[in-house]
Amino acid sequence: MAEYKSWAERLESSVKHEEKDNMDKPRICEVLGVEVGEPFSIDGYPTNYGLVQVCEDGKIRRRRPDEVREGTLQEVGCKIGANALYYLLNHPNCIIREPIFTKQEMVYAKIIHVLFPEATHIKRLRSVDTLVIAGERDRWITGIESSLFPEIKSGQAVKLDEIIAGETNERWG
Numbered sequence: 001m002a003e004y005k006s007w008a009e010r011l012e013s014s015v016k017h018e019e020k021d022n023m024d025k026p027r028i029c030e031v032l033g034v035e036v037g038e039p040f041s042i043d044g045y046p047t048n049y050g051l052v053q054v055c056e057d058g059k060i061r062r063r064r065p066d067e068v069r070e071g072t073l074q075e076v077g078c079k080i081g082a083n084a085l086y087y088l089l090n091h092p093n094c095i096i097r098e099p100i101f102t103k104q105e106m107v108y109a110k111i112i113h114v115l116f117p118e119a120t121h122i123k124r125l126r127s128v129d130t131l132v133i134a135g136e137r138d139r140w141i142t143g144i145e146s147s148l149f150p151e152i153k154s155g156q157a158v159k160l161d162e163i164i165a166g167e168t169n170e171r172w173g
Contacts, residue, residue, distance in 0.1 A: 026058030099151035
């Protein structure tokens with residue numbers, strides 16, 4: 001019985017700790033399913049805001065290209081409009097997260113870069129679940145196994161240099 005009590009106490013302590021952590025971040029993060037400072041874009045909205053992020057004060061602001069640095073939580077630009085916020089709240093599937101690649105995906109990108117020096121990016125086609133290695137001006141070089149880069153979503157293209165230089169997602173290895 002003491003073992004059960006110990007397990008129950010640990011579980012309760014863990015839940016309280018998680019609730020405390022969630023209290024520290026703005027509620028909009030929980031609603032949208034993003035973290036403070038996590039870059040994302042809004043797909044399908046008429047105004048192209050580029051990359052945006054939720055700031056520590058709960059406001060969603062644009063990230064300017066010259067200010068995009070990992071771990072930056074500063075207010076980096078103009079707030080998005082109220083209509084864009086309504087759109088996000090009513091269409092959570094429109095949130096396009098910037099992919100975080102695993103070490104294995106980074107290795108795949110390096111291999112592709114060596115085998116196809118003219119390759120500039122990898123793109124997942126919208127109509128079919130196919131990954132394509134492409135060069136400048138979207139010139140198709142070859143198709144590859146779609147399971148190699150699960151972080152690249154339908155219609156999304158990612159530069160090889162960004163995959164190779166990117167941070168790894170420690171949750172997945």
